[in-house]
Amino acid sequence: MQQKLIDFIQSGHPLSRMDKDLIFQYFEPVLFPKNRIIEEAGKVPEYLYYIISGYLRLFHYNENGDEVTTHINCPPGFFTSYFNFINTAKSNENVECITECELLRITKTDLDSLTSKSEAMKDFSIEVFQKSIVYNETRSTELATLSGEKRYRKLIENYPGILHNVPITYIASFLGMKPESLSRIRRKLI
Structure with missing residues (x-):
């Protein structure tokens, strides 16, 4: 290693x-x-x-x-x-x-x-x-300074594998929002 x-x-x-x-x-x-x-x-x-x-x-x-x-x-x-x-x-x-x-x-x-x-x-x-x-x-x-949506977009653009490996609750907390807010953003972007 x-x-x-x-x-x-x-x-x-x-x-x-x-x-x-x-x-x-x-x-x-x-x-x-x-x-x-x-x-x-x-x-x-x-x-x-x-x-x-x-x-x-x-x-x-x-x-x-x-x-x-x-x-x-x-x-x-x-x-x-x-x-x-x-x-x-x-x-x-x-x-x-x-x-x-x-x-x-x-x-x-x-x-x-x-x-x-x-x-x-x-x-x-x-x-x-x-x-x-x-x-x-x-x-x-x-x-x-960035909206929740912009923070989320930037995260998945820079680290696309994160969505497949990290629970949404951790991602939401990391982005400074509640899981429900992140769910709304994700639905909007689909």
Whole structure:
């Protein structure tokens, strides 16, 4: 599985033999069943995950006890509660496997070791976290400025596989709407 991560990284960053060996050394392959919470709210996230296959979500409970999905990730890519992982701070969010997930994971300590030993991985890590910041800022802007229909259209345009793998209730929450509202939008677009 590490070879898939190597191929992903090499699409933009050349890796030496040593870099590749370090990836095999530090990234641990894991397989989780659907509906498994792999990082719990109230704890410091233990791992940064690279998704080989499957869908994950970040969610928390609001003051009414309802689940609020704040992020859904489609493979390939990295996933965790980034701020809390980087700052080794307790997260208020859970990381859950929506589907069965094949993942590679790395601890913060091992990520720090890896990036101190490999300039290519240091550069790549910085790029991943920069993209995460841009994504989160873009998402905040879209939630504040786009209509529900436009947010939905953009989601299915960019991630068409999400509809076949993620329950509508999670998608609606992620888009900042009630499931009934999303159902009306979907009926209108058919």
